[in-house]
Each structure stands twice: as C-alpha cells, then as structure tokens.
Amino acid sequence: MKKKTLVPLIIFLLGICLVGLIVYKTDTHEKNQRHILAQLNATTYGERIKNEIADGIGITDTLEQILISENGEIHQFETIAGNLMSDSIESVQLAPNGVVTDIYPAEGNEAGKIDLLHDKDRKEISCYARDNHATITQGPFELKQGGYGIAVRNPVYLKDKSGQEYFWGFTIVILRVPDIFSDTVSALSNFGYEYKILKTDIPWSDTYKVVYQSDGQIDHPVSYAFTVGDGTWKLEVTPKTGWRNNTLLIIISGMFLTISLLLSVLTRVWLIAKEHKNKYKILARTDSLTNIYNRYGFDELAEKIISKNPQTHFVAALLDIDDFKFINDIYGHSYGDKALKSLADSMKAFFPSDALLGRNGGDEFCILLPNCTFKEADKQLQQFTKLPKTFSYHGKELAFYISLGYAEYPTFAASPSQLMRCADAALYEIKLHGKNGCMAYRKGLQSGVRKQLGFALKDISEHLPGAFIIYRADKEDDELFYANHEFLHMTGYKSMDELFRLTQKRFRNLIRQDEQQQIETNIWEQIDTGNENDYIHFHLRKADGTYLSVLDHGRIVESQQYGKVFYVLFMDWEDMHLRYSDKFSE
Structure with a gap:
C-alpha cells in the first residue's frame, strides 16, 4: 500500500518540478523573444520617426538652397512654401538675422514673428544653432492654434562679395505633434505596444523630455536612440501585456500539471492492476523480446x-x-x-x-x-x-x-x-x-516446405492412453517435473500447480506415508542392481487426501537438463483387477 501511494506521489512531485522548469524555460524564452521583437520594432520605427523629422528638415534645406542661389532672397515665398506644406506641417518660416519675418500660412500665425536670438525661451538654443552651424529641434510646445508642435531651425550661412561667410538667419518648419508620427504610433499601437518618444531638451544636455507617449504604463522598455540635427531622440516601447506571456504560461502550467496528475493516477492504477496490464508493442521492425x-x-x-x-x-x-x-x-x-x-x-x-x-x-x-x-x-x-x-x-x-x-x-x-x-x-x-x-548449403538440398520432424511433449502426453509423471531420480531430493492430463484426472488434481502445491513437488509425497520407505527402497534396489524398474504396487495420494491403489511401471533415463529422471506410467489396480480377473485366474 505504501508503494502504491509513494510512487505516484514521487511522480507527481517530479512532475511539479518538471513543470516549474518548463515554465521557467518557456518564460525566459518568451521574454527573450519579446525583447528581441520589441527591440527590432523600436529600431524600425525609431528610424521611421527619424525619417519623418528628416522630411521636415528637408524643407528647411530646400529653403536654404533657394536662399543661397538667390543671394539671400526668396521671391514668391508663399507659393514655394505652399508647395512644401503637408498635413503634418503647421507652418514654414523665414527668420533673417534670427527675426521671424515670413510665415506661411500667415493667417493665425502672426504671433510667431519674434526675435529668436533675443527671446528668453528661444535665445539660448537659437544662439547655439547659429554658433555651431547646427540644425536644432525645439519642443514640444503648445501651439496657439491648438495641439503641440516641434520647431526645426536650420541656420543659413551666405558669403559676401569678399567670400567671407556670414550668418543670414534661419529657415524654420513647425511640425505638428503627433501628426508627424501618426503612421508610426498607429503601427506601434496595432502591434500591441505602449510607446514613448523623447528628445534631449537641449543639444548639450543628457536630460530627455517627452515629446509624445501612449496612455498605458511603460515598464522596463527597450529603447532605440537616434540623432536628428544636433539633438538626440529616443523611442521606448514595451508590450501592452507586459514582457511575460501569462496566457501561455497558464496554459502550459495547467496542461503539464494535468499531465503530471494524470500520470500519477495512471501509475497508481497500473500498480494496483499490474497483473492485468497490456504489454506495449514497440517499433514494427524490432522484436520486443530480444531487441533485434x-x-x-x-x-x-x-x-x-x-x-x-x-x-x-x-x-x-x-x-x-x-x-x-x-x-x-x-x-x-x-x-x-x-x-x-x-x-x-x-x-x-x-x-x-x-x-x-x-x-x-x-x-x-x-x-x-x-x-x-x-x-x-x-x-x-x-x-x-x-x-x-x-x-x-x-x-x-x-x-x-x-x-x-x-x-x-x-x-x-x-x-x-x-x-x-x-x-x-x-x-x-x-x-x-x-x-x-x-x-x-550445397546443390541437391531440397528447399521446399520443411516438414515437422518431432512432436512436442504436450502433444504426446495428452494423447497417451495412460497416466504418467516425470520426476528427478534423486534418493534424497526428488522433484516432480510434469504430469499429464490423464494423471491429473485420475487423481483429482485440478492442475499441475495444485499438484505441485499439495505435494511440495515431491514424488514421495504421492505415496501413502506408511509405504514411503518400503516403496522407495524397492525402487532403488532395482536401479542399483542394474535392473529396469519393475511393476510396483502402492497407494497413490489423491487431491482430496484419499488414496488410490495403483500399479506403476517406471524407467530411468538420462536428461541433458536434469541428469537422471524417472518416466512413470500408472494403472488403477482395482480397475485392472476387475477387467482382467478372469485372465489372471487362467
């Protein structure tokens, strides 16, 4: 009972340990895969954001090229700026000597005409852009028209008649946030990510300022940093469902715990019904007994x-x-x-x-x-x-x-x-x-169907017209080996197992106790004198404890397996006496 409880319990505990290991390995693998995929998406969409901002910078570069080719003047600014506009651009501006003078569209942007080099909020970064020939991005800041924007300022330098370079001013584009990132944030959201877009507040600082982010919480994000002009930007992403695939872990845990429990139950059933289990067949090409x-x-x-x-x-x-x-x-x-x-x-x-x-x-x-x-x-x-x-x-x-x-x-x-x-x-x-x-093999040997040359002991014994047994011929330690069906029927034993059990597999226990010594002595006297075993009359023990008067005739032979063995044939003494009394009397 202890074994039937302990073995299934051990299997179940081992199953739990295995489940823990599988869950740990699966969790680690899933987190690594999610990190790899998230990093790939952060890189891909970080580059897309960079390109989207670069499109805005490209507008300032276009205006710069026009200024250079036209000696610092842009004719038909509104027409040129109108052609450069898109849905994500709030306005296009020119700022000669740092003072915003031209804005397209002009309507609603009158407040944007300011002196960038002296404005308290824009002075420091604008001067940095001028002095370092650096395109800078500033923001996000609230737009008068509503929403938020990022300013891209590109310093323009021209040459005078003597070939000396001088600062002309800025070409400027105001980008709408999050319109400029609309495709990117939509894709990230559809892929199941929370995201945050950040940029350094000023080029010479390592402090990041949030440009735009999703509504959900961002835990342990992966990030991708990129440079726009002289500023550093960063995109952070994290899966909305977290780094752990809880659904998969629950399914795996439940599945393997169920399997462990089922194995434990089946093991217990197998131990209880061990004698009745079916043997499993192995590979079709292999013999299950010999493994060849x-x-x-x-x-x-x-x-x-x-x-x-x-x-x-x-x-x-x-x-x-x-x-x-x-x-x-x-x-x-x-x-x-x-x-x-x-x-x-x-x-x-x-x-x-x-x-x-x-x-x-x-x-x-x-x-x-x-x-x-x-x-x-x-x-x-x-x-x-x-x-x-x-x-x-x-x-x-x-x-x-x-x-x-x-x-x-x-x-x-x-x-x-x-x-x-x-x-x-x-x-x-x-x-x-x-x-x-x-x-x-040599020529002339027949390769036809092989004939059966011998007979099985069982085939012979079950059809012999008489009862017989086989036992080891040992004076001190005889042992019953076999009894045919006729013998079992005559003595009332149900099977050889019952015969072996009731006689302890001893021939001497088949002889009535008071006759045992005399009968065994007679048998061995005949053997020792070199005579074949003659007929011997004694009382044979039956299954119910009664005795049957029999006449036996035995012969001792040499066996490769057991040495000397007796083959003994039995006849019912009373039956013979009745059948052949007349012949005996003659």
Whole structure:
C-alpha cells in the first residue's frame, strides 16, 4: 500500500518540478523573444520617426538652397512654401538675422514673428544653432492654434562679395505633434505596444523630455536612440501585456500539471492492476523480446543492403534452438523466453557490428554477414554453433543447443528471398542429421516446405492412453517435473500447480506415508542392481487426501537438463483387477 501511494506521489512531485522548469524555460524564452521583437520594432520605427523629422528638415534645406542661389532672397515665398506644406506641417518660416519675418500660412500665425536670438525661451538654443552651424529641434510646445508642435531651425550661412561667410538667419518648419508620427504610433499601437518618444531638451544636455507617449504604463522598455540635427531622440516601447506571456504560461502550467496528475493516477492504477496490464508493442521492425530485428525488419533491411551492393558476397544463416518445445513444456514459456534472449545476446556479442541479426519468430533466428564468402564464414559459424549457450533456471545454468544452416549470395542465390530458402534447406538438412550442428548449403538440398520432424511433449502426453509423471531420480531430493492430463484426472488434481502445491513437488509425497520407505527402497534396489524398474504396487495420494491403489511401471533415463529422471506410467489396480480377473485366474 505504501508503494502504491509513494510512487505516484514521487511522480507527481517530479512532475511539479518538471513543470516549474518548463515554465521557467518557456518564460525566459518568451521574454527573450519579446525583447528581441520589441527591440527590432523600436529600431524600425525609431528610424521611421527619424525619417519623418528628416522630411521636415528637408524643407528647411530646400529653403536654404533657394536662399543661397538667390543671394539671400526668396521671391514668391508663399507659393514655394505652399508647395512644401503637408498635413503634418503647421507652418514654414523665414527668420533673417534670427527675426521671424515670413510665415506661411500667415493667417493665425502672426504671433510667431519674434526675435529668436533675443527671446528668453528661444535665445539660448537659437544662439547655439547659429554658433555651431547646427540644425536644432525645439519642443514640444503648445501651439496657439491648438495641439503641440516641434520647431526645426536650420541656420543659413551666405558669403559676401569678399567670400567671407556670414550668418543670414534661419529657415524654420513647425511640425505638428503627433501628426508627424501618426503612421508610426498607429503601427506601434496595432502591434500591441505602449510607446514613448523623447528628445534631449537641449543639444548639450543628457536630460530627455517627452515629446509624445501612449496612455498605458511603460515598464522596463527597450529603447532605440537616434540623432536628428544636433539633438538626440529616443523611442521606448514595451508590450501592452507586459514582457511575460501569462496566457501561455497558464496554459502550459495547467496542461503539464494535468499531465503530471494524470500520470500519477495512471501509475497508481497500473500498480494496483499490474497483473492485468497490456504489454506495449514497440517499433514494427524490432522484436520486443530480444531487441533485434523481427522478420519484417530483417527482410526489409536485407533486401535494401543486397540491392545496393548486388556484386558483393553475403552469407545468410538460419538457426533455431534444438528441442525448444521441450524447454517450454518442461520449464515454462518464461524460461523459454530466457533461452531466446540468451541466444540473441550471444549473437550480438559474437558477430561483428555490421552483421544483420533478426528473429523470424518462435525460436528461429537469422543472420546476414556482409562482405563475406562461404570460406570466410564457415569457421565463424562453426565456432558460434559450438559456443556454450545457457539460460538460468532457479539459480542453475542449464545448457541448450542450436542447429544452423547457411548459404552464400550470389553463388547459390540470385535474390535475398532465394538466399534465405537455401539457408533454410541447409538447416533442414542438419535437423535430419541429428541436430546440434552447422551445415552449409550445397546443390541437391531440397528447399521446399520443411516438414515437422518431432512432436512436442504436450502433444504426446495428452494423447497417451495412460497416466504418467516425470520426476528427478534423486534418493534424497526428488522433484516432480510434469504430469499429464490423464494423471491429473485420475487423481483429482485440478492442475499441475495444485499438484505441485499439495505435494511440495515431491514424488514421495504421492505415496501413502506408511509405504514411503518400503516403496522407495524397492525402487532403488532395482536401479542399483542394474535392473529396469519393475511393476510396483502402492497407494497413490489423491487431491482430496484419499488414496488410490495403483500399479506403476517406471524407467530411468538420462536428461541433458536434469541428469537422471524417472518416466512413470500408472494403472488403477482395482480397475485392472476387475477387467482382467478372469485372465489372471487362467
């Protein structure tokens, strides 16, 4: 119970830790991506703002060029200025000697005619522009017409007749805010950003003044600085939803927490219903028991390898375990699986890494050796066939043996399928010659359908006309191995498991207690004197605790797995007495 609670809890806690790590990594990644994207947008739209202001500066440059070409005079100023106007420009001005004299449009801008070099609000920055030949921007300031504006003042210098440069005055453009940035701020807003446009209050200062900003709060913004004239501008942006993608984090957290909880629940269910779980199938080309290729995977890969190298020599081998059905019947399928896995592991350890290994099914395996001829493979395959092979049974290492047939491509086969048929024919031939050996294919061997040469123990035992058992012939430690259906029926045991449980797998526990010593003595006296086991009469224990009078006839044989074992046939004494009393009396 503790394990069934603790394991799911550990899985859930590990899941929470994993969720935390995933959320942290996702949050960090998202913030980095948002910072990168925001920085890219800040740079892009900062440059756009710079270009939009540069358009205004371009107007002052146009007026400057006209002044230079016309020796300080502009004829038809209103016509020229009107052509230069746009929706984001409030006015175009001329300021000879720093005094604004010409303004377009004149209506509503009469108050703009001021002496820039002596006005208290404009004097310092205007003189800086004049003395440093610097185009400057000033503002934002409130316009008389409503809204805000930024003044762009471009100092103009002309040359007198002697070639000396002198200050003519300023060409000026008043830009409307935020009209001049309308496309930029609209785009930033549509992309989901809060923004702030700033500029240095005066060229020689590092103090920034807000030119225009959105209504939302700006936290930890990224910024892009750029220069307009002698002033520094800066665009700051931050996502309206913040740098953290809370929606994504909530979805990920919820999803992975749900998965963790589900895994914990499924783990608990799996632990409770462990005996009933289904085995998962793995890759279609791999045998799940031995972790080598299955028949489909082997055939497919062998076809590809040979087709790519049709002139190369290959050796294909087929092998199987001798008397594998006997292993399954005597020890059970789980130990048969151990033998299969042991054989596959020995194949992987023995053959080179470029060898293709597969399991055809049952106890039959296949091997493809590339760049190899019959002569090169013969010693290797003979050596592998003779290599000791074992599987573990209750702490004991039990030996088993294999038969192997092999053939060479393209010597005896023109295709992979024909090559395998030739190897199968060689394997069939070695089976006919007593198994536990290795044989190469040669002409004349039949490669047709292989016949069944033997019978499984279960097939024989269940159809014999009599009850029998098999047990280890050991005076001190006998052990029951097998009982056929006829024996179980005669003695009332439901299954071999029940027989093994009630007798503790001991043959002596099948003999009535008062007869045990005498019967065992009789059996071993016959064996020790070299006689075959004769008929013996005793009382056989049934499943319900009663006893059945029987006559047994046994024979001791040598087994590769167990040494000496008894095969014992039983007959009902009373039944025989009734059936054959007349014959016995004669």
